[in-house]
Amino acid sequence: MKAYIRSSACISAQNTFGKQPFLQDIVEYTGTRLKTIEPDYKQYIDPKQIRRMSHVIKMGVAAAKECLAMGNTEMPGAIITGTAFGCMEDTITFLTRIVEEHEELLPPTAFIQSTHNTVAAQIALMLKCHGYNNTFVHKGMSFESALFDAIMLLKEQDADNILVGGTEEMVDISFIVLTRLGLYKRFPVSNLSLFGTESKGTIGGEGAVFFLLTDKPSTDNLAELTAVKTLYNPKSIEVSIEAFLKDSSVDIADVDLVITGKNGDTNNDKIYKNLEQSLFKDTAIANYKHLCGEYPTSSSFGLWVAANIIKTGEVPAVVAQNKVNNKAPKKVLFYNHYQSKYHSLMLVSSI
């Protein structure tokens, strides 16, 4: 069984949504937080509902619907999402009211929409999709867990045309808290020079990226999702990557491009830099977090980049770290780690 990415839709801090040239019109930001560029939600959601929806719900529903449209699919066989923080805006709204109103006369809407499965549920509700519906909420592995579930479902022949997405919203309060926790740089930085500051901390981000997965080959498919693996505290990441490639009968020399989760934090990026001296020594490297910011499901943006590189046959200059061979990449390895504990690997191949 092979898993293919039939289509994808991406809401991010860049011009990535809808029919646009692939990462050509790049937006530069200065600061430590990247906000998404908002699509015209009215095209996807009833205006009456838009008003009640938090940012992550709107992003998730719009990206899911656009992904289905791009894949010429009306009804997915399953809907699976990944989100570490879930519906932050509604959670904070309800929590604030509990404190400020001393638990009295609270409106229920924020609570109702605060559960982590709200995005997957709202998509199901709008589509009247009764199929398998799941939500993974495991830190930087949330999206990968969802993807892994989708691949198993395809193997089990229990569903086809599986809609899988990673969603995360950054609200002011979570940005303040995460800044206090030391995740972000203490000075404003241009996202386009994120990798050159040699300093601690990264820049925060948010986004919603959906994929439609199928086991049916088609020339319309974007790419093949050859393999996905998640690792927790592996003894040696280099050995783990080699084993991962070997499972797909691929040698590192066969990999045309490695996309890494480098985020501009010196501590975080040490792991990638070590690999660039060893396993990835002769491989072209690309990075993406300067475009979307760091967030727990940003690997979904990374997969979107990988799939589009395979489809277009071009590595956009803005993601290329070093000199990239002009020939169209056939095999792209994605490697990301989340706070040095969680590591994810994806192998994306041409169809």
Add this chain to the structure above:
Amino acid sequence: MSTDSTVYIAGVGVISAIGNNVVEHLAAFKDEKAGMAGITLLDTIHKDKLPVAEVKLTNEELIEITGLREHNSRTALLSLAAAQEALADAGIPNFKTLRTGFISANTVGGMDRSEDFFVEFLADNSKGKLKNIYDHECGSMTETVADKIGISDFITTISTACSSSANAIFYGARLIRNDVLDVVVAGGADALTKFTLNGFNTLMILDEAFCKPFDENRKGLNLGEGAGYVVLVSDKIAKTLNKPLYCKLSGYNNSNDAYHQTASSPDGTGSYMAMQGALKKSGLQPSDISYINLHGTGTPNNDSAEGTAVKRVFDPVYPPMSSTKSFTGHTLGASGGVEAVFSALAIKHKIIYPNLRFETRMNELSFEPEKKFLTDKPVNHVMSNSFGFGGNCTSLIFSAV
């Protein structure tokens, strides 16, 4: 897939308002003793108005039992207590050499600590102890417990409201069936928080008295807290064990009601599809089911939708059924795990649990839940229902081996 893809349950562990371990639960069921009482753990204005089903241990006592040095949330403490019991119960030889996973579920992560943080933080955004917010994420609960029980090959967290841990169990089983893992500890945990108590209160679905699931005069649910885990093993591992298996997971299905964010459809579409799907997966007929552990929250809406769906699947012959939430309250993200443990115990001990406080049959139904604790009942196949907000409906079927 491996040649024999059967997934067995080799160990169980549970903590809830009616007991801190399996033995205490069996005693409480026999004595028909419910766990609901007044609120003691939370500082809330609802203290003397709403009964809840609290685990009868303080955080300090849970720290002592579990051996955690400090805690990042009561949810992690409850989770660890039950997961440790399950793993010890399974007694798997050479556990460290096997491919192991921990798939856990919860709905609000470290919210109990975040609530403390928020009071100070709202007054001044530079205040509030960061250690109280550091583990807010649902995944932190899972990670803490996985580290303590020595599992690192595969860990993840599922959150689909009140069906969360039923989904964790069947994701775990699929990881074994797909030959990714040999052993999976799966289930879920949730501690009581002001967030969920106030949330359910705004929806006006909390009963001010002890809940009466499936009763015509039911008024709503009582919130509970707890954790429940099963140890799932492959056929190959099952053969190496020195004690009898509890049962196997023979069927599962996850369907979405796609009707409303919080309410169930009147004809119980999602519940019906979940039950039918699980039966189909197991290759069983409705008449094969010996007992249904109902979702049975006690809210007018859930019990009406679930009852209608049960009727559509089982009419005219109904197996015994009950809602054990009449004992434990609704433990939310833990409920599917807690009730999976009860399902396994029903098969092992040949028992059927009573539905406490049931008096009047629902008008629209031609059946009613079991009122007495039944012993010496051959229980071959148990269906366990877990339905949640967002239309997430999951049914599991456990079968004797």
